[in-house]
Amino acid sequence: MPAKGVVVSTRVSESTVEPTTGQWTTVEIVVTASLAVAFGVVFWAWNLLWTATGGAFAGLPPVQGLMYGVWLAPGVLAGLVVQRKGAAFFAAFLAAALSAVFGSQWGLVALVYGAVQGVAPEFVFALRGYRRPGVVVALLAALATGVGSLGLDLVLYYPTWSSEWKWLYTATLLTSAVVVAGLGSWLLARALRATGVLDALPASLPASLPGSVSASRNE
Amino acid sequence: MSTPIALPRELGQSAYARANPLARLAPAAALGLLNVFTLDPVTPLLTLLVVACAVPFMGLSWQSVARVSWPLAAAAVTLVFVNTLADPAPGIGWEDARAGGVTAVRLLAIALPGVLALATIDPVDLTDALVQQLRVPARFGYGALAASRLFPLLTEDWRSQGMAARARGVSARGVVGRVRNLFRRVLLLLVAALRRATRLAVALDARGFAQADRSRSRPSAWTASDAAWCIGGLLAALAVVAVSVLSGYWRLIWTP
Amino acid sequence: MTTPAVVLDGFGYRPANARRWAVRDIDLSIAHGETLLLLGASGSGKSTILRAIAGLLDAGGEVAGSVEVHRAPPGAAPRPTGLLMQDPDAGLVLSRAGEEVAFGPQNAGLPQDQIDRRVDEALAAVGFPYGREHPVAALSGGERQRLALAGALAMRPDVLLLDEPTSMLDPRGAHLIRDAVERAVSRTGCTVVIVEHNTDIWRDLVDRVVVLGADGVVADGTLSEVSASPAARDTWLVDAVRPSTASHHIGERLLVANHVAYRYKGQQQLALRDVDVDLRAASALAIVGDNGSGKSTLTRVLGGLAQPTCGSVSATPALINGGRLGAEPHRWRATALAGRIGSVFQNPEHSFLTDTVRDELAVGPRALGHSDSKVHAVVDELLTRLRLDEMADQNPFTLSGGEQRRLSVGAAIATAPRVLVLDEPTFGQDPSTWHELAEMVLGLRGQGAAIAVATHDRRFVDAVADQHLHLTSERE
Numbered sequence A: 001m002p003a004k005g006v007v008v009s010t011r012v013s014e015s016t017v018e019p020t021t022g023q024w025t026t027v028e029i030v031v032t033a034s035l036a037v038a039f040g041v042v043f044w045a046w047n048l049l050w051t052a053t054g055g056a057f058a059g060l061p062p063v064q065g066l067m068y069g070v071w072l073a074p075g076v077l078a079g080l081v082v083q084r085k086g087a088a089f090f091a092a093f094l095a096a097a098l099s100a101v102f103g104s105q106w107g108l109v110a111l112v113y114g115a116v117q118g119v120a121p122e123f124v125f126a127l128r129g130y131r132r133p134g135v136v137v138a139l140l141a142a143l144a145t146g147v148g149s150l151g152l153d154l155v156l157y158y159p160t161w162s163s164e165w166k167w168l169y170t171a172t173l174l175t176s177a178v179v180v181a182g183l184g185s186w187l188l189a190r191a192l193r194a195t196g197v198l199d200a201l202p203a204s205l206p207a208s209l210p211g212s213v214s215a216s217r218n219e
Numbered sequence B: 001m002s003t004p005i006a007l008p009r010e011l012g013q014s015a016y017a018r019a020n021p022l023a024r025l026a027p028a029a030a031l032g033l034l035n036v037f038t039l040d041p042v043t044p045l046l047t048l049l050v051v052a053c054a055v056p057f058m059g060l061s062w063q064s065v066a067r068v069s070w071p072l073a074a075a076a077v078t079l080v081f082v083n084t085l086a087d088p089a090p091g092i093g094w095e096d097a098r099a100g101g102v103t104a105v106r107l108l109a110i111a112l113p114g115v116l117a118l119a120t121i122d123p124v125d126l127t128d129a130l131v132q133q134l135r136v137p138a139r140f141g142y143g144a145l146a147a148s149r150l151f152p153l154l155t156e157d158w159r160s161q162g163m164a165a166r167a168r169g170v171s172a173r174g175v176v177g178r179v180r181n182l183f184r185r186v187l188l189l190l191v192a193a194l195r196r197a198t199r200l201a202v203a204l205d206a207r208g209f210a211q212a213d214r215s216r217s218r219p220s221a222w223t224a225s226d227a228a229w230c231i232g233g234l235l236a237a238l239a240v241v242a243v244s245v246l247s248g249y250w251r252l253i254w255t256p
Numbered sequence C: 001m002t003t004p005a006v007v008l009d010g011f012g013y014r015p016a017n018a019r020r021w022a023v024r025d026i027d028l029s030i031a032h033g034e035t036l037l038l039l040g041a042s043g044s045g046k047s048t049i050l051r052a053i054a055g056l057l058d059a060g061g062e063v064a065g066s067v068e069v070h071r072a073p074p075g076a077a078p079r080p081t082g083l084l085m086q087d088p089d090a091g092l093v094l095s096r097a098g099e100e101v102a103f104g105p106q107n108a109g110l111p112q113d114q115i116d117r118r119v120d121e122a123l124a125a126v127g128f129p130y131g132r133e134h135p136v137a138a139l140s141g142g143e144r145q146r147l148a149l150a151g152a153l154a155m156r157p158d159v160l161l162l163d164e165p166t167s168m169l170d171p172r173g174a175h176l177i178r179d180a181v182e183r184a185v186s187r188t189g190c191t192v193v194i195v196e197h198n199t200d201i202w203r204d205l206v207d208r209v210v211v212l213g214a215d216g217v218v219a220d221g222t223l224s225e226v227s228a229s230p231a232a233r234d235t236w237l238v239d240a241v242r243p244s245t246a247s248h249h250i251g252e253r254l255l256v257a258n259h260v261a262y263r264y265k266g267q268q269q270l271a272l273r274d275v276d277v278d279l280r281a282a283s284a285l286a287i288v289g290d291n292g293s294g295k296s297t298l299t300r301v302l303g304g305l306a307q308p309t310c311g312s313v314s315a316t317p318a319l320i321n322g323g324r325l326g327a328e329p330h331r332w333r334a335t336a337l338a339g340r341i342g343s344v345f346q347n348p349e350h351s352f353l354t355d356t357v358r359d360e361l362a363v364g365p366r367a368l369g370h371s372d373s374k375v376h377a378v379v380d381e382l383l384t385r386l387r388l389d390e391m392a393d394q395n396p397f398t399l400s401g402g403e404q405r406r407l408s409v410g411a412a413i414a415t416a417p418r419v420l421v422l423d424e425p426t427f428g429q430d431p432s433t434w435h436e437l438a439e440m441v442l443g444l445r446g447q448g449a450a451i452a453v454a455t456h457d458r459r460f461v462d463a464v465a466d467q468h469l470h471l472t473s474e475r476e
Helices: A026-053 A061-067 A069-082 A087-101 A109-127 A135-156 A163-195 B021-036 B042-058 B062-086 B094-119 B123-132 B138-148 B150-167 B174-206 B224-247 C046-054 C097-107 C112-125 C141-153 C171-188 C223-228 C230-235 C295-302 C334-338 C357-367 C372-385 C401-413 C431-446 C458-464
Strands: C006-014 C023-030 C035-040 C062-069 C081-084 C159-163 C191-195 C208-213 C216-221 C253-262 C272-280 C283-288 C310-315 C341-344 C419-423 C450-454 C467-470
Touching (some): A061 A069, A061 A163, A087 B094, A109 B094, B021 B094, B021 B123, B021 B224, B123 B138, B138 B174, C006 C046, C023 C062, C023 C208, C046 C081, C097 C141, C216 C223, C253 C295, C272 C295, C283 C431, C295 C341, C295 C419, C357 C372, C401 C431
Parallel strands (some): C035 C208, C283 C467, C341 C419
Antiparallel strands (some): C253 C272, C253 C310
């Protein structure tokens, strides 16, 4: 779509800057990593809240699962934004590693969680071939991430809970995963696209777009 | 709170400080993971004993141990509290307090070894080791390292974004208002992060980062003493298991 | 005649997803060893040109014409180009100075002895005062920027590209960078292209000045030739600063700070110590001082956004104006604050709370509970005054830097606060936005507002301020 009135010289050495398809570009790597870092900051704030609200949930600890979705967001969001094989894993694992490095109460176990929270959404994005994930893919990816984390939690941290509590925890955690990490990430990805910050990413380039704002293309 | 808690300088030249970062993490991982799979009170207590004995050898002062591990201790205390009160049965029973105590000690034993080991490691050294020993692709390793430098800057961004909302007369009211505010805060933070990320990517590419052909001016060595640290960590973990089994308390998570 | 180092021939670039060309029809030839200053309004495509020469345009964009560096496409030039960007924090990766400088040569896969030689050479070239083992975290902004320059020089670039290298630095840091560039040029004889709004600092160093307009190059020559050309003056109003009106009546006292000190949580040192401020109606206070002297912190304390660690900030009854409020602004409800003290942040993007320019201006008035018709009236008036009516329905994040700055000021004054606190408002702005900001501040002052502005910008201080506060940092 050549703009009107532009004299394109005859000595055109390159008509477009080639979007690389095979290898990750530097901007993709750094953008994915900084999504993880930004969530590291959110986690740091959330961590304080999680510990502080522990007392409030003392009557019925499984209900704290409602706050869980935030931990699951980085992988889902990275998969929606960067649309590359491995993006979800890279972001989720790095976010977990950072929360271990910057001091959390989970220690190296955070890495195990990071791996699970990265592999689970990766699997869902792969089903669609990493192409244009929409809201359904986002919800499924978040659900998968939630299931993975739930399994770890029940085995590692709450093995002594009664089965009623385990079911309650399952319900709250998965609801939170779908709503916060799924719908929330999808809304965030859409809002991010509308700001134009993603324009530097080759993977987010749609085939043709009328104008600079590519919002609401996320069907 | 916004800075990494790495204390590499304090370590000086102890044998532990000179070891490869991966060799420093290995014993911590062995001890921490061991406790993930156990439910008895003896294993975590023994683990904490081993960690306490290791602290002088790691070159850490007790002061920095306290500084690094206080969030962990806070979480443990909360756990005791939650478990003690959580039992639907009326009253505060000894059984509940005991269960809470076990859970708290277990949480400490899972996390503390890793938290302390990580506190001694410089992120650059860790990245070098990951790239050279574990064959993590260099561009991902150093890209992640470069991005993690944004952490303190983004923490500052997060704060000033909160102030900016207040200056405009916006305060969260009710659940819907709070959720919407939080969403907006996260969005603002992500925009700031991605703006910084795209500039960082240009700066990296301007220095030839796109080519993966890196030479190593900081060779990350793997020596016999590194292997010794790994084996030592494994032996310590096995010793903990042995004592715990002999004590008769040993219990794995899948035993009913 | 020797072959030119860089040739742009009818060059144009349209980013992916963008309707407009970021830059087009650029014909420019830069001689080997030349030091060129590239000027132009923001949005004229200066940074795009630098990135094109460096071979670092974003993937997916459309390119017209050609760019050649030593007769080769930029990415494939026989010797690399070096790029230094405005934010010293944008590109530093490693923990120690020597490692940081070695990053580029390492990426190029050089052997160790060559890397060592280049690191020493580059650190010496920029006059880096510390050793290789010096921690990066302990450097000041100006020192960090010098280290980043050393990192670029270690690539042994043939063409050195500087994208607003001093705009984030205090005057002292800016001069350090200028001297470092001068030393590097004299040692290596490389070609240099500088993009910067502040021309004064580079005055003695540049051989040639090129001014970009909306349709390519509008002036080209020595600094004095270009300054005299009428075409250039339209885009580059550097001397057209109106000094502040000589005498006017300073009004009543509105906000008073007494012996204020501030320490950030978890920090040992005070960010701000023992500061007194007396803000009066119809006056403008300039808060000046080096990076790290606490200027931003003071704007937050005065803005009622942070509680001083010691001392007090109190609003006078004239500012409280009937509201049942205490004297300390940081204890006020957000709505009470917004109606009385407005704050404009250094980065406009930190304050955008909605998805359109129109809604953004309406946030404050709505929070204050004004009627719809009143909100509309305020917003419409501001849109016209700030020349933002054409982008009223655009997403604030997609605006240009100058438009974002105008919007952030507009959003802060939409609630008609009597006190307005600004943190580095002219930072990174081109001369025309700069001029508008000066006019706006003078206008508000004329209407009786009390202004406090933290800035490095000497010329802005001279243009708008009638009171000065100089902060000094701990380090001195």
